[in-house]
Structure formats: C-alpha cells, structure tokens
Amino acid sequence: MAHDPISDSVLDLIRSHDPDAAVILEKESDRQANTLELIASENHVSPAVMHAMGTCLTNKYAEGYPGARYYGGCEFHDRAEDLARDRAKKLFGCKFANVQPHSGAQANAAVFLALLSPGDTFASLELSDGGHLSHGLKVNMSGKWFKPVHYPLHYGEGDAQFEQIDYDAVERVCMEHKPKLLMCGYSAYPRVIDFARFRAIADKCGALLMGDIAHIAGLVATGVHPSPFPHCHVVTTTTHKTLRGPRGGLILTDDEDLAKKFDRAVFPGMQGGPLMHVILAKAIAFGEALKPEFKSYQKQVVANARALAKSLTERGYRITSGGTDNHLMLVDLRTRDADLTGADAEKWLESAGIICNKNGIPRDPRPPKVTSGLRLGTPALTTRGFREPEMVKVAEWIDRVLVGKGDQSVASQVRREIVELCNAFPLPGHSIAQSV
Numbered sequence: 001m002a003h004d005p006i007s008d009s010v011l012d013l014i015r016s017h018d019p020d021a022a023v024i025l026e027k028e029s030d031r032q033a034n035t036l037e038l039i040a041s042e043n044h045v046s047p048a049v050m051h052a053m054g055t056c057l058t059n060k061y062a063e064g065y066p067g068a069r070y071y072g073g074c075e076f077h078d079r080a081e082d083l084a085r086d087r088a089k090k091l092f093g094c095k096f097a098n099v100q101p102h103s104g105a106q107a108n109a110a111v112f113l114a115l116l117s118p119g120d121t122f123a124s125l126e127l128s129d130g131g132h133l134s135h136g137l138k139v140n141m142s143g144k145w146f147k148p149v150h151y152p153l154h155y156g157e158g159d160a161q162f163e164q165i166d167y168d169a170v171e172r173v174c175m176e177h178k179p180k181l182l183m184c185g186y187s188a189y190p191r192v193i194d195f196a197r198f199r200a201i202a203d204k205c206g207a208l209l210m211g212d213i214a215h216i217a218g219l220v221a222t223g224v225h226p227s228p229f230p231h232c233h234v235v236t237t238t239t240h241k242t243l244r245g246p247r248g249g250l251i252l253t254d255d256e257d258l259a260k261k262f263d264r265a266v267f268p269g270m271q272g273g274p275l276m277h278v279i280l281a282k283a284i285a286f287g288e289a290l291k292p293e294f295k296s297y298q299k300q301v302v303a304n305a306r307a308l309a310k311s312l313t314e315r316g317y318r319i320t321s322g323g324t325d326n327h328l329m330l331v332d333l334r335t336r337d338a339d340l341t342g343a344d345a346e347k348w349l350e351s352a353g354i355i356c357n358k359n360g361i362p363r364d365p366r367p368p369k370v371t372s373g374l375r376l377g378t379p380a381l382t383t384r385g386f387r388e389p390e391m392v393k394v395a396e397w398i399d400r401v402l403v404g405k406g407d408q409s410v411a412s413q414v415r416r417e418i419v420e421l422c423n424a425f426p427l428p429g430h431s432i433a434q435s436v
C-alpha cells in the first residue's frame with residue numbers, strides 16, 4: 001500500500017534504526033489504509049497535521065503561557081501557541097482559548113479543578129445513556145471526588161422524543177439537587193443539543209453551564225450543529241474527533257475571569273510542560289477547519305450518517321431515537337436478530353475489515369461488555385471521500401457479515417471487496433495503490 005511520501009521515508013528511517021518498532025508502525029499503517037473506520041470518535045488527519053507532531057517542537061519545555069514561560073528559548077513556541085489560540089477563538093467565535101490540555105478528559109478535569117471543590121454536586125448524562133466517563137463515572141476522578149447527579153433520557157416509548165434529552169427531566173433533577181455545574185455534550189448521542197434550553201435551566205437552578213463538544217466540535221465549528229456560544233459558560237472539546245486535528249483537548253470561554261481560572265487549572269494545576277509539537281499541529285488543524293472545504297466535509301459527514309442510518313433501517317436494524325442529526329448513530333441489533341450482541345458484532349465485523357465499537361443502547365438489558373448495540377460514525381470514511389453510494393455498500397457489508405454470524409468465508413469475501421474500495425479511496429496524502 002502506498003502511504004504519503006513522508007510517512008514512507010519515516011518508516012524507512014525507523015526500519016534502519018529499530019526494526020521491531022518499524023514492523024508495528026508498518027502494520028498499523030496498512031491496517032488503517034485497508035479497513036473501514038467507523039469508530040465515531042476517530043478520523044484521519046492531513047499529512048501536515050500528522051507530520052507537525054513528528055517535529056523538533058517535542059524537544060522543548062514551555063511551561064507557562066506565551067509571554068510568561070518558566071524556560072528560555074520559547075520565542076517560537078509562543079508564536080505557535082498564539083497561532084493555535086487565535087485560530088481556535090476564530091473557529092468557535094469566542095474570546096478565550098486554552099490549547100494546552102493533553103486530552104479531552106484532561107480539559108474536563110481542569111474545568112472541575114477550576115470550578116468545583118471536592119464533594120460539590122454537578123449534573124450530567126450517565127455513561128450508559130451516552131455520556132462520557134469524565135462526566136461522573138464512579139471509577140473516574142469526576143465521580144470519585146465530586147458528586148454527580150444524572151438526568152435521564154426520555155423513555156416514553158412511541159413519543160417523538162423517545163431516547164432523546166428530556167429537558168423537563170433535566171430541569172427537575174437540577175431544581176432538586178442544585179448542582180454547581182450542569183454538563184451537556186456527549187459521546188454517544190445522535191441528536192442536536194439545545195444549548196439555549198440548557199442555559200435557561202442552568203440560570204434557574206444557579207449552575208454554571210459546561211458544554212463538552214468533544215464529538216461534535218467539527219460540526220459546531222462549521223455551523224452544521226448550533227454553537228454552544230453564547231449559552232455555555234465554558235466549552236471543552238477534543239481536537240481529534242470530527243475536528244480532525246491531533247489528539248488533544250481545548251477549553252473555550254467568553255468570560256475573562258473564568259479564562260484565568262482555567263489557565264491556572266491546566267498549568268500549574270493539572271499539567272506540566274505543554275506538548276508543543278501537538279499545539280503546532282492543533283494550529284494547523286484549526287487553520288484547515290477555517291477553510292470553506294471543511295464545511296463541505298462536515299455537511300457530507302452528516303449526509304453520510306443519514307444515508308448509513310437509512311440503509312441499516314431498511315435492512316431491519318433499529319436506530320436509537322429513530323435516526324441521527326450528526327455524525328453518529330446507535331444501532332439496536334436485536335431488531336435484526338434477537339440473539340445478536342454488540343460484542344459478537346464488533347468481533348465479526350473486525351474480521352471483515354469493518355472497525356467499530358460495541359455500545360450499550362439506552363436502557364440496555366445486557367452488560368457493558370456484551371451490549372445490544374453498535375456505535376457507528378462517518379467522520380473517518382467521509383475523510384476518505386466516501387459519499388452516500390458508498391454508505392449503502394457499507395450497510396450491505398455490515399448486514400452480510402452479521403447475517404453470516406461471523407462465517408469466515410463471508411467475512412473474507414467482504415474483506416476483499418473492502419480492500420478494493422479502500423484502494424479507490426486512499427487516505428489523505430496517500431496515492432492510489434498500484435495493483436500488483
């Protein structure tokens with residue numbers, strides 16, 4: 001498989017230096033090129049973003065912030081961080097940005113450190129309903145040191161709002177528990193979030209509103225999903241999901257006092273030296289996201305998710321909440337086959353070159369390691385250039401593998417067809433593989 005030229009020369013360099021490491025890199029690179037990536041939180045970055053991370057900026061300690069570092073030699077690091085911050089502010093239409101969090105969970109932890117004291121109450125959606133582990137899971141710092149209260153989804157079967165955010169219930173929970181912080185934004189929620197409605201509830205119960213847009217940041221940046229500003233007091237995100245940047249986190253706000261608190265919470269509160277090579281890559285990714293092509297990409301991500309959901313529905317799978325407004329969907333496998341589990345489906349699909357994750361569906365009767373659902377997302381496939389016709393093929397392949405119940409001859413045949421399509425839709429910067 002032909003990679004982008006820089007990746008190929010990096011591979012050659014590592015091969016001559018450390019063959020054991022090179023084998024791993026080469027195999028993973030081929031895996032990404034030759035399989036369908038349907039994990040909703042993953043994407044393929046551009047060669048510029050990719051290779052900015054493999055640069056000499058990794059050598060530098062730049063603790064502190066631009067103009068106020070604890071080490072000498074930071075002139076160009078200040079410029080890199082200013083560039084990333086300015087572009088982030090422009091992209092999301094807000095006044096302050098902290099680009100240093102190493103990940104989305106780190107960004108959330110910094111917000112907790114800035115706004116809450118141990119034992120304080122906050123409100124969020126539970127992980128099993130589509131939330132994130134950093135929103136109050138018992139084994140996470142957020143659930144161990146703080147007191148989460150969870151608002152439910154709407155469970156009135158047959159209602160238009162079935163399995164969607166139940167704003168009346170959010171208000172009820174918040175008025176009863178008076179959380180200091182109200183969180184919205186999720187990991188497995190396929191519908192639009194009404195940030196204005198959340199803000200009205202936050203104001204009524206005296207909470208600050210936090211929007212964690214980790215999954216939908218690319219949609220938000222391009223106006224394909226409504227903005228959390230001016231409604232949220234603080235917005236956190238990852239930079240590596242729909243936003244298609246390097247792995248990392250980001251904290252945004254319009255409030256100067258809060259911005260100072262977040263800066264102190266990230267450094268020195270949570271982290272030491274920032275990952276300056278990643279911050280340069282963030283700046284590049286934000287620059288890409290400011291271009292008109294990025295909006296077309298995000299629109300296609302959503303169109304592709306709709307097409308995939310429709311095709312799967314036609315084949316007998318139930319999509320939770322009846323469909324999707326964004327880049328992802330939750331597939332209830334039981335309507336196709338009552339015995340089908342998310343764990344089996346994930347394993348069988350992987351053997352055919354379709355990569356996705358099992359996921360609990362709302363009120364899933366099966367345990368988290370088994371589940372009745374799959375979470376599927378279209379950001380990575382859309383980056384390859386897939387459009388609606390390819391989504392129909394993807395749905396057909398998924399169904400063939402699942403109906404075949406993991407039969408190896410079915411999986412192998414599907415896998416061959418997938419490799420062929422992957423060759424016709426190379427990853428960013430890769431050239432079309434010559435047939436041998």
Ligand SMILES: *Cc1c(COP(=O)(O)O)cnc(C)c1O
Nearest residue numbers: 103104105132186187212214238
């Ligand atoms: C992915 C995600 C995160 C965490 O991101 P990491 O970079 O894995 O720490 C936080 N919140 C939400 C809603 C997410 O989906």
